[in-house]
Amino acid sequence: MATAFSRFEFMIAWRYLRARRAEGGVSVMTWISLIGIALGVMALIATLAVRAGFRAEFVDTILGANAHTTVYMSPQRITNEFTDDVYVVPGRISDHQAVAAQLAQVPGVTGTAAVVKGQVMASANDASNVAEVYGIALEDLEEMPRIVNPDTSVGDLARFDDGIAIGSGIARELGVTVGDRIRLIAPEGARTAFGTTPRVNAYEVTYIFTAGRYDIDRTRIYMPLAEAQSYFNREGVVDEIEVFVDDPERVDDWTLPLMQAAGQGAQVWTWRDSSGAFLSALDMEDDVMFVILSVLVLIASMNITSGLIMLVKNKGRDIGILRTMGLTEGSVLRVFFLCGAFTGIIGTLAGVGLGVLLALNVDNIMAGLNALTGGGAWQPEVRGIYRLPADLRAWDIFRAVALSLTLSFIVTIFPARRAARMNPVEALRYE
Structure with missing residues (x-):
């Protein structure tokens, strides 16, 4: 059964990612890209969880201590x-x-x-x-x-x-x-x-x-x-x-x-009438925060492009030899695409783990900050509720993972195409 990527393409891509000391610049750029993506995904997941938890807690306090709707006379x-x-x-x-x-x-x-x-x-x-x-x-x-x-x-x-x-x-x-x-x-x-x-x-x-x-x-x-x-x-x-x-x-x-x-003469006033403006503001803020943090993930993903461009320059001789041995342009493209994809996938998985860990402990973290600041980190009279909850939702994690992987794969295509179109004669001229 034919597959999109051959086994030897995975092997070559993984070998290139494990740069030797002489190619330390590539290794450093790979680590910078990986850490940046992990931190961006972590921030995105933690923020979405906190925003969802805040809204759920706010709505629960409304519905738990108030009527769902009220009937009164004009x-x-x-x-x-x-x-x-x-x-x-x-x-x-x-x-x-x-x-x-x-x-x-x-x-x-x-x-x-x-x-x-x-x-x-x-x-x-x-x-x-x-x-x-x-x-x-x-x-x-x-x-x-x-x-x-x-x-x-x-x-x-x-x-x-x-x-x-x-x-x-x-x-x-x-x-x-x-x-x-x-x-x-x-x-x-x-x-x-x-x-x-x-x-x-x-x-x-x-x-x-x-x-x-x-x-x-x-x-x-x-x-x-x-x-x-x-x-x-x-x-x-x-x-x-x-x-x-x-x-x-x-x-x-x-x-x-x-x-x-x-x-x-009867009139009706629902809980959405009394709190709808605030909930709409929360929903709009959720969308804005997602866009802002998506930009941070994009910036981190762009480091993959820099690392791959350096990798392509360092591996020009290898590309020329592989092409003369019969490796097609498509195979070369897939090899370097896998180099960037590995970085994006590993960084995304690390970010998911860190984001989930942060979201599950956000209440304890805020309690510690409150203790250090004397209660200034979270003020109930301003926020309306007594604690900062987090609500991890599968949909939010999926959105963060999909965004990170999509951006990582897209920014990988340009340097991978550049490597695939490299002329083997030019690559070996000065070797």
């Missing part, structure tokens, strides 16, 4: 019959149990949760922090994996109805733990004959969670639904209904069915 315009002034008031859902039941009947919906939302000032131990309160039922809160994770939480979620659940960031800034009490101050408080006065209530902290997102842990408080309705003057109504679907990546497919199920 704001209402109310006209004062005495002054003709027009007021816009937020939409409320009065028959939320019936609406939630209708939404749950939509195919693909896995759960619904009625929610009351409001902003408060939380204070304890002479410290204060602005917080966002979510009024929700215990059985609905238990469906959020990032909130009920026992590995990152403190306290007893079963006692949620006796107090409130707060994020670890709030607990840290206020200096409280499970069993302590914090004061919540809401601007929309009790209505009296003299107007609305701020409402101040103290609640026991029964549960402290860590969702994995700095902005969530630092600002979010969960309160029992009935208590939140009373506290925020929402008796009998809720602000929105959170909906969970079986495929969050295709959440837009449920927008129209949910609006139809909720009735007239």
